[in-house]
Amino acid sequence: MELILKNVVKKYDNLEILKNININIKGKTGIAIIGPSGAGKSTLLRLLSKIEEPDSGEIFVNDHNLENTNPAEFYKQIGFVFQQHTLFPHLSVLRNITLVLEKVHKIEKLEANLIAMTLLEKFELQDHINKLCSQLSGGQSQRVSIVRSLAISPEIMFLDEPTSALDPVLTQEVLKTILQLREEKTNFVIVTHEILFAKKAADFIIFMEDGKIVEMGDVSILGEPQTPELKQYLSNVFVS
Numbered sequence: 476m477e478l479i480l481k482n483v484v485k486k487y488d489n490l491e492i493l494k495n496i497n498i499n500i501k502g503k504t505g506i507a508i509i510g511p512s513g514a515g516k517s518t519l520l521r522l523l524s525k526i527e528e529p530d531s532g533e534i535f536v537n538d539h540n541l542e543n544t545n546p547a548e549f550y551k552q553i554g555f556v557f558q559q560h561t562l563f564p565h566l567s568v569l570r571n572i573t574l575v576l577e578k579v580h581k582i583e584k585l586e587a588n589l590i591a592m593t594l595l596e597k598f599e600l601q602d603h604i605n606k607l608c609s610q611l612s613g614g615q616s617q618r619v620s621i622v623r624s625l626a627i628s629p630e631i632m633f634l635d636e637p638t639s640a641l642d643p644v645l646t647q648e649v650l651k652t653i654l655q656l657r658e659e660k661t662n663f664v665i666v667t668h669e670i671l672f673a674k675k676a677a678d679f680i681i682f683m684e685d686g687k688i689v690e691m692g693d694v695s696i697l698g699e700p701q702t703p704e705l706k707q708y709l710s711n712v713f714v715s
């Protein structure tokens with residue numbers, strides 16, 4: 476994927492939350508955004524997915540110049556998985572997936588079913604196809620959310636701390652699903668606190684603090700951080 480940001484600023488209530496962000500990434504598949512709470516990670520993800528607009532600066536995602544991209548059209552080409560899943564609780568797992576394919580993407584019912592079933596099997600969710608989403612565990616819900624985003628073959632999947640509401644066992648279950656994305660060469664940008672996972676799944680790391688990118692580069696920066704800030708952050712994450 477290609478992500479280019481030029482002098483991007485985002486303010487809330489006149490307070491600069493993202494302070495002049497510059498990024499130029501080409502040819503990467505998995506990007507992990509890490510950093511302490513309040514750093515601006517979710518805000519950056521919302522700008523990249525055009526859920527929100529910057530106050531100034533330019534954002535290019537693959538061939539899209541986000542400034543003159545129609546949001547509704549763009550949303551059809553990307554996936555987004557939030558901290559809390561957004562499945563319809565009163566609909567079955569299968570219907571949650573086919574509904575979007577049929578209504579938004581105008582795919583025939585038969586074809587939509589086939590796409591959904593194939594993916595649910597691939598991600599080992601076939602036993603839950605007819606369950607209502609309200610009957611799923613937190614981990615299963617997030618995995619279904621990922622499959623639902625994947626069903627439209629998105630150009631890029633954006634995931635904002637998809638495991639932060641889960642216990643350690645369910646977290647591993649969901650992380651395994653995301654690793655599978657990597658194997659399938661699906662482009663993704665994930666905000667995560669799971670550093671070991673980021674090392675395994677990502678091929679590019681962005682470390683943010685206080686609305687700025689402090690350090691970015693390939694995963695080796697997690698082993699050999701160049702800035703005192705990233706060094707400090709990593710030592711706080713891995714308390715012994």
Ligand SMILES: Nc1ncnc2c1ncn2[C@@H]1O[C@H](COP(=O)(O)OP(=O)(O)O)[C@@H](O)[C@H]1O
Pocket residue numbers: 487488492510511512513514515516517518519
């Ligand atoms: N909609 C909003 N209105 C006002 N302030 C916000 C809003 N969203 C985020 N912020 C503030 O912006 C900063 C960065 O938030 P966020 O991007 O959620 O950080 P992170 O995801 O790294 O924890 C925080 O100080 C947060 O309080």
Ligand SMILES: [Mg+2]
Pocket residue numbers: 516517518635636666
């Ligand atoms: Mg966040």
